Amino acid sequence: MSRILNVAVVGCGIGRSHIVEGYLPNADRFKVVALCDLNQERLDEVGAEFGVERRITDFADLLSMDDIDIIDVCTPPGAHLSMVVDSLRAGKNVVCEKPLVGSLKDVDAVIAAERQASGKLMPVFQYRFGDGIEQAKAIIDAGIAGKPYVGTVETFWRREAPYYAVPWRGKWKTELGGVLMGHAIHPHDIFTYLMGDIARVFGRVATRVNPIEVEDCISASIEMQSGALASFTATLGSVDEITRIRLQFEHVTIESDHAPYNPGNALWKILPRNDEVKSRIDALLADWQHVPSRFQTQMARFYDALVHDAPLPVTSQDSRRALELVTAFYHSSSTHQEVVLPLGPDHPLYESWVPAAFR
Incomplete structure (x- = not known):
């Protein structure tokens, strides 16, 4: 037992x-x-x-x-x-x-x-768990996808006044950030989980949707350690809500299901470049066992x-990678400069990215 x-x-x-x-x-x-x-x-x-x-x-x-x-x-x-x-x-x-x-x-x-x-x-x-994302991960890890070229992450969600009626939300001291920390952090984690570590970030954050302290819109240009390029965009002002991750590899195009809060669940769109690649994918997934999504x-x-x-299944080092991206985002936005990762104790925002006026 x-x-x-x-x-x-x-x-x-x-x-x-x-x-x-x-x-x-x-x-x-x-x-x-x-x-x-x-x-x-x-x-x-x-x-x-x-x-x-x-x-x-x-x-x-x-x-x-x-x-x-x-x-x-x-x-x-x-x-x-x-x-x-x-x-x-x-x-x-x-x-x-x-x-x-x-x-x-x-x-x-x-x-x-x-x-x-x-x-x-x-x-x-x-959000890492479910049939869609795990099949994509299996194809990449098996080497079938080949060289990574480019990728995009769109986190287009909607948050309005009722959401921020909860006292700790929208405030630097208690939420520690906005869409970058509380929302897009999930799709960004999925991206690095599939595509690897980030090398350079040029990012922007802005507060354009809600009267809050923290950001609710972000955008960035990303260079991966592999040399692949990517763009990240997120807002909390979308009319509809989607999470869309699209990855282009040498042999495969991979696109997530667009469900905003469970993108790993439904099967993802997998487009092989030719019949040989398709055969390899079919063989890899032939005996696939269902993977329940999310917390289960x-x-x-x-x-x-x-x-x-x-x-x-998730480690503190995974969290560090996510928070390193957050730190780079805020620093790049405030300085208008590209940030090179990894970040150590000598970085100006190592101790906190929260603006001094709100600590």
Whole structure:
């Protein structure tokens, strides 16, 4: 019989989605035994919905509970650093929503704490999972796609006044950024997951849609370490909502499904250059096994990493790569200069990209 791991979910907003999509479909692997939230009404509502009796308002109380194997941090981004580090130091395994933390300095501190910890840390990038994206990844990893040429990422979403009625949203101190941090970070992660590391960024950010502190429009020209070129564009002012990732390789054109919040689920458009390439792809995918999308597969693979010593499906280094791009974006936009990656402690925004007036 498989061991069931006990989970405490901290933050009952997106934390509810973790329960519905991640833990309940994997009920033979996980059991949510505790909830933590500052809002007692929401805490009681979610607790009653899922039959969780242990309802905590003080996060520190969770750290001393010996029966909790995993602390799942789903709080506003500004609270992530202390909760993740304290959980690791308490010997817990940790899941943390994006963005993991709010600077390269902080992510390096988390990585250092992780090295000293007995538990494992998995940041959340749930958009990586599903049949569409995993078939694309398999084709690329098998060498069938060939040399990467160019790519585009379009994150055209819609956020209006009701979204920003939540007090912590749209503010530098608590959200740590706008469309670049809270929205486009997912498609950008998918792009680097498939296309590799970024070498250079020339980016722009602007606030054009909503009366908020942080940006809601971005655009950038990207050079990959492979030499491939790319462009990223995102806005929160779109009328409809799509996430579109299009990749051009030597032998294959790959385009994502356009579903804004689950681009990895449906099969992607795969256009082989000729019949030989098509035959290789058909052979590779002939015995394909269905991969559930989003949290269901990410949590299942986290279980395998904890219990069966499989690789983590998302790592703190993946989060660092995402935050390095964010840092480069903000620096390039403010200086009107190209930024060369990777970025280390000598970079001007290493300690924080948040403008000094808002820290």
